[in-house]
Amino acid sequence: xxxxxLPYVLTDCIGGRHGVYEDHAEFLKxxxxxxxxxxxxxxxxxxxxxxxxxxxxxxxxxxxxxxLRSLPNLKIVASSGVGIDHLDLNLLSRYGVKVSNTPFIVSxxxxxLGMALMLASSRRLVEGYEMAVSPDTEYFPADWLGAEVxxxxxxxxxxxxxxxxxxxxxxxxxxxxxxHNRNQRNKEEESAVGAIYCKKIDDLLQQSxxxxxxxxxxxxxxxxxxxxQLQLMKPTATLINISRGLVVDQDALVEALQNHVIKAAxxxxxxxxxxxxxxxxxxxxxxxxxxxxxxxTKKTRRLMMENxxxxxxxxxxxxxxxxxxxx
Amino acid sequence: MGGGELPGLLVNEIGGIHGILHGHVAFLKxxxxxxxxxxxxxxxxxxxxxxxxxxxxxxxxxxxxxxLQSLPNLKVIANSGxxxxxxxxxxxxxxGVKMANAPRAVSSSTADTGMALLLASARRLVEGYHLAISSxxxxCEADFLGVEVxxxxxxxxxxxxxxxxxxxxxxxxxxxxxxHNRTHRKEQEEQAVGATFCETIENLLQQSxxxxxxxxxxxxxxxxxxxxEMELMKPTATLINISRGAVIDEExxxxxxQTGVIRAAxxxxxxxxxxxxxxxxxxxxxxxxxxxxxxxTDKTTYMITxxxxxxxxxxxxxxxMPSEVLPN
Numbered sequence: 001x002x003x004x005x006l007p008y009v010l011t012d013c014i015g016g017r018h019g020v021y022e023d024h025a026e027f028l029k030x031x032x033x034x035x036x037x038x039x040x041x042x043x044x045x046x047x048x049x050x051x052x053x054x055x056x057x058x059x060x061x062x063x064x065x066x067x068l069r070s071l072p073n074l075k076i077v078a079s080s081g082v083g084i085d086h087l088d089l090n091l092l093s094r095y096g097v098k099v100s101n102t103p104f105i106v107s108x109x110x111x112x113l114g115m116a117l118m119l120a121s122s123r124r125l126v127e128g129y130e131m132a133v134s135p136d137t138e139y140f141p142a143d144w145l146g147a148e149v150x151x152x153x154x155x156x157x158x159x160x161x162x163x164x165x166x167x168x169x170x171x172x173x174x175x176x177x178x179x180h181n182r183n184q185r186n187k188e189e190e191s192a193v194g195a196i197y198c199k200k201i202d203d204l205l206q207q208s209x210x211x212x213x214x215x216x217x218x219x220x221x222x223x224x225x226x227x228x229q230l231q232l233m234k235p236t237a238t239l240i241n242i243s244r245g246l247v248v249d250q251d252a253l254v255e256a257l258q259n260h261v262i263k264a265a266x267x268x269x270x271x272x273x274x275x276x277x278x279x280x281x282x283x284x285x286x287x288x289x290x291x292x293x294x295x296x297t298k299k300t301r302r303l304m305m306e307n308x309x310x311x312x313x314x315x316x317x318x319x320x321x322x323x324x325x326x327x
Numbered sequence: 328m329g330g331g332e333l334p335g336l337l338v339n340e341i342g343g344i345h346g347i348l349h350g351h352v353a354f355l356k357x358x359x360x361x362x363x364x365x366x367x368x369x370x371x372x373x374x375x376x377x378x379x380x381x382x383x384x385x386x387x388x389x390x391x392x393x394x395l396q397s398l399p400n401l402k403v404i405a406n407s408g409x410x411x412x413x414x415x416x417x418x419x420x421x422x423g424v425k426m427a428n429a430p431r432a433v434s435s436s437t438a439d440t441g442m443a444l445l446l447a448s449a450r451r452l453v454e455g456y457h458l459a460i461s462s463x464x465x466x467c468e469a470d471f472l473g474v475e476v477x478x479x480x481x482x483x484x485x486x487x488x489x490x491x492x493x494x495x496x497x498x499x500x501x502x503x504x505x506x507h508n509r510t511h512r513k514e515q516e517e518q519a520v521g522a523t524f525c526e527t528i529e530n531l532l533q534q535s536x537x538x539x540x541x542x543x544x545x546x547x548x549x550x551x552x553x554x555x556e557m558e559l560m561k562p563t564a565t566l567i568n569i570s571r572g573a574v575i576d577e578e579x580x581x582x583x584x585q586t587g588v589i590r591a592a593x594x595x596x597x598x599x600x601x602x603x604x605x606x607x608x609x610x611x612x613x614x615x616x617x618x619x620x621x622x623x624t625d626k627t628t629y630m631i632t633x634x635x636x637x638x639x640x641x642x643x644x645x646x647x648m649p650s651e652v653l654p655n
Binding site for chain 2 (some may be wrong): 112116131135139140147169274275
């Protein structure tokens with residue numbers, strides 16, 4: 001009789017800069033036989049048949065047709081984070097493989113980062129820091145000023161879970177809140193945060209001091225913010241992106257910033273990530289870039305891991321899968 | 328005295344390092360005859376009688392006995408901002424001169440600064456930025472972690488106007504709010520922000536993930552946060568200072584940060600400002616220092632000047648001043 005073996009789950013690597021965190025791996029190994037890509041490639045014949053799930057941490061391993069063909073018993077791919085634009089859902093569906101993500105766990109941290117970027121950009125925090133620590137600084141000039149967040153107008157493009165949490169936070173800063181969304185939120189939700197619906201994105205763009213993007217990346221939102229949209233924005237406005245780099249036409253953004261069509265940008269996401277060294281966005285004083293840290297806190301990453309584990313366990317036992325991504 | 332002459336307003340300088348902002352001059356000149364310290368010193372005899380008010384900008388001009396004695400018609404001094412530690416209030420009162428500051432103008436902007444620092448420190452925004460733009464491409468997003476803000480515990484030391492506005496903002500981040508203050512806030516005020524009073528500062532320090540210092544600098548608050556206080560804090564905690572540099576024992580802070588007694592610090596104020604260029608605080612990875620941002624926005628600086636003008640005109644017309652500061 002075969003002893004109860006832990007289910008075989010494929011992951012890219014453990015430890016190092018890109019891999020599953022060591023302490024997460026320790027926990028996962030209590031429930032799974034965790035196989036790294038390296039181990040799998042060294043023993044494809046045996047392991048290929050055993051692997052029933054993929055633990056996809058930060059978009060790795062890359063899941064292509066070749067991999068799917070060599071994992072005949074693969075039932076589920078658990079992907080970290082909320083974005084699933086890196087997965088070919090049609091392909092996975094054809095192979096009968098289910099997919100899960102971690103949509104809600106990331107919302108607070110991502111909303112917090114959106115606020116952090118808006119405040120840092122508006123108040124020139126990074127520039128201020130450089131001044132405060134620069135070896136050349138002798139004094140802090142009185143006429144060095146930023147712009148006010150309190151009482152300003154925030155336009156939220158994409159009022160899903162994350163967008164709504166941003167609205168909640170912004171309200172406490174006495175901001176005027178406009179939003180654009182595929183669907184209007186209900187009256188109670190709107191009045192709870194004092195948000196005004198803009199059916200046309202143009203209206204939002206023209207009135208906002210800060211434009212925050214919190215949409216999913218889909219074919220419809222690809223390059224949602226291009227030259228025309230940037231020109232509709234106030235020359236004193238700031239663009240904040242916590243969605244995906246591809247939601248913005250990056251070349252148009254560079255041009256808009258260089259020509260003072262808009263005042264500044266704060267981007268947690270770009271395309272690609274990281275940007276090639278020498279890219280104009282990296283040198284602009286009025287641009288803050290952070291390395292996709294929307295959900296980067298210890299606590300949230302731990303919860304993500306636990307969610308993914310639950311989804312895999314459900315997927316392997318034929319139970320309803322928490323956070324399943326449907327086509 | 329010529330009829331219809333505007334009252335003389337003494338300022339340190341216009342423009343320059345610490346001078347009155349150029350954008351405010353037109354507004355001031357509507358109500359006052361502006362006199363700079365340079366003009367005053369070059370022509371003391373003629374100018375000294377004209378000065379009825381002083382408008383301080385970044386704590387200048389220095390108001391000492393000598394200056395007060397040379398201004399026989401001085402009625403009121405307006406301070407830009409709310410920090411008064413650079414002024415001898417009793418001395419000023421002894422000359423029968425009224426004093427005003429600008430609490431309404433500064434509170435939102437300063438509260439925003441506190442939140443900006445808290446968020447930037449927690450999420451390692453400055454470090455992240457340097458990583459994102461560095462010439463070394465070999466970094467990975469996956470292992471760069473900060474600490475959570477939503478749901479964390481914020482301890483506010485000093486729950487005045489600014490402290491309260493911070494509490495309002497922090498509540499929206501679902502933070503658990505503790506506060507320590509000379510006096511208890513009213514129950515409705517506490518409930519509105521879900522804040523719990525800590526009778527002792529020790530109690531607050533032990534429970535907080537973020538400690539925000541929002542007090543005035545007085546002899547009682549000088550080095551309020553020292554070695555002992557930092558050791559009471561959690562090793563995962565962040566200290567944020569938007570009061571005055573001297574409220575924190577800076578030497579003790581350096582040690583605490585170097586040895587992991589606390590996780591990080593974010594300082595909008597230091598002593599002195601700026602710090603000497605070889606100061607240890609400038610080199611620590613877990614410190615964010617900003618150049619006294621508190622009120623540095625177009626809107627707030629203008630509001631400060633408006634509030635000052637309101638107070639000065641009230642004093643000169645014998646009316647009650649909206650933001651009078653009494654010597655006690």
